Amino acid sequence: MCSQTVKRYLWQDIILFDGLKTHVEAMAVLVEGTSIQQIYPMSQLPAGLGDSVDKVFQGGVITPGLIDCHTHLVFAGSRADEFEQRLEGTSYAEIARRGGGILSTVSATRAAAEQALIDATLPRIQALIDDGVTTIEIKSGYGLNLEDELKMLRVARRLGEMLPIHVVTTLLAAHALPPEYQQDADGYIDLICDEIIPRAAAEKLADAVDVFCEGIGFSPAQCERVFQAAQHYQLPVKAHAEQLSNLGAAALTARYQGLSADHIECLDEPGVAAMARSGTVATLLPGAFYTLRDTQVPPIDLLRQYQIPMAVATDGNPGSSPIFQLSLMLNMACTLFRLTPTEALQGVTHHAALALGLSQTAGFLSPGRAADFCVWNVNHPAELAYAIQPGRLKQRIFNGEITA
Ligand code: NIG
Ligand code: FE
Numbered sequence: 001m002c003s004q005t006v007k008r009y010l011w012q013d014i015i016l017f018d019g020l021k022t023h024v025e026a027m028a029v030l031v032e033g034t035s036i037q038q039i040y041p042m043s044q045l046p047a048g049l050g051d052s053v054d055k056v057f058q059g060g061v062i063t064p065g066l067i068d069c070h071t072h073l074v075f076a077g078s079r080a081d082e083f084e085q086r087l088e089g090t091s092y093a094e095i096a097r098r099g100g101g102i103l104s105t106v107s108a109t110r111a112a113a114e115q116a117l118i119d120a121t122l123p124r125i126q127a128l129i130d131d132g133v134t135t136i137e138i139k140s141g142y143g144l145n146l147e148d149e150l151k152m153l154r155v156a157r158r159l160g161e162m163l164p165i166h167v168v169t170t171l172l173a174a175h176a177l178p179p180e181y182q183q184d185a186d187g188y189i190d191l192i193c194d195e196i197i198p199r200a201a202a203e204k205l206a207d208a209v210d211v212f213c214e215g216i217g218f219s220p221a222q223c224e225r226v227f228q229a230a231q232h233y234q235l236p237v238k239a240h241a242e243q244l245s246n247l248g249a250a251a252l253t254a255r256y257q258g259l260s261a262d263h264i265e266c267l268d269e270p271g272v273a274a275m276a277r278s279g280t281v282a283t284l285l286p287g288a289f290y291t292l293r294d295t296q297v298p299p300i301d302l303l304r305q306y307q308i309p310m311a312v313a314t315d316g317n318p319g320s321s322p323i324f325q326l327s328l329m330l331n332m333a334c335t336l337f338r339l340t341p342t343e344a345l346q347g348v349t350h351h352a353a354l355a356l357g358l359s360q361t362a363g364f365l366s367p368g369r370a371a372d373f374c375v376w377n378v379n380h381p382a383e384l385a386y387a388i389q390p391g392r393l394k395q396r397i398f399n400g401e402i403t404a
Pocket of ligand 2: 072
């Protein structure tokens with residue numbers, strides 16, 4: 001490729017949130033080809049630089065491309081009926097015990113062909129792209145057998161090939177007990193460990209392995225077997241932990257150097273301390289807290305005290321969080337969990353990258369990194385958390401390409 005074809009763009013007079021902090025001075029970002037060439041305070045911008053680039057853009061707030069580090073985006077069907085049941089007072093756990101909940105989505109997802117699943121997921125992933133997301137994690141977990149779990153992961157990979165977004169996949173076969181194994185949970189764990197994880201690893205379909213450690217999910221002992229199998233195939237682990245009760249899932253995850261413990265409304269101090277020792281990220285999911293009308297707030301002060309990075313994600317799924325707007329989570333993390341706007345922004349950028357093991361490549365803006373960032377039509381980064389206002393994304397830059 002000859003050098004004249006490499007485009008150079010300059011954004012100047014911008015306010016920069018780099019993934020950790022907002023710079024006090026007005027800044028400029030120079031992009032060359034697919035990566036960030038340089039970031040300057042405006043006071044140090046080389047004279048004449050603007051004349052040497054293909055285009056100069058003026059003003060706005062720049063953040064890293066947003067990262068949604070916990071989603072269940074690939075699924076078929078709808079659970080609007082259960083929404084109504086919950087409004088009438090039936091709990092999420094009770095609906096699950098009656099065979100609804102996750103299992104109702106499992107039936108619809110098993111019945112859907114790969115293309116139908118792609119078509120069903122496209123509007124949801126497009127909504128996130130339009131909201132500034134450039135990296136997304138997508139879990140399986142509505143197949144619950146070898147064939148359908150792999151099908152979900154293939155769909156997730158395919159979406160990443162089709163669209164301007166990085167897709168990270170997570171195998172969540174240990175999400176619920178499938179109907180065929182209702183009386184044999186350990187038999188299902190055998191299937192996960194002996195067949196599903198090995199195949200997902202061999203076909204390079206999963207970047208990590210997740211479990212739902214809960215009374216209505218799997219016991220810590222069962223989750224530990226899944227972690228051991230994942231570790232055998234060098235796949236990092238994470239968990240849906242202490243969402244509805246405290247089973248010590250976060251500490252278990254920490255023992256396996258887990259990337260993240262997610263939900264964690266019922267997390268206690270020993271669990272927090274264990275996460276601190278292993279560098280496990282706390283992923284907060286205010287959308288599920290809101291949808292389930294939960295009242296137990298995650299132990300934010302303890303997480304701060306132990307300096308645990310807090311990520312924030314949508315948990316986008318058909319049951320506990322039918323929410324496909326990451327910018328809304330910025331507001332909810334502040335309003336419901338009392339995060340500061342800066343903490344919330346770190347949660348969808350640098351800390352979300354840490355939760356995915358991508359901190360060297362995503363979620364932080366510095367020279368030499370891929371040019372994945374957003375330009376927002378606001379005066380200060382805190383406004384992104386303060387107001388619930390779609391439509392403020394001015395430009396979305398993915399691998400140096402301006403895609404919005
Ligand atoms: O993260 N907790 C379990 N899994 C999802 C819910 C999935 C569903 O209800 O379909 C969650 O909240
Ligand atoms: Fe989840």
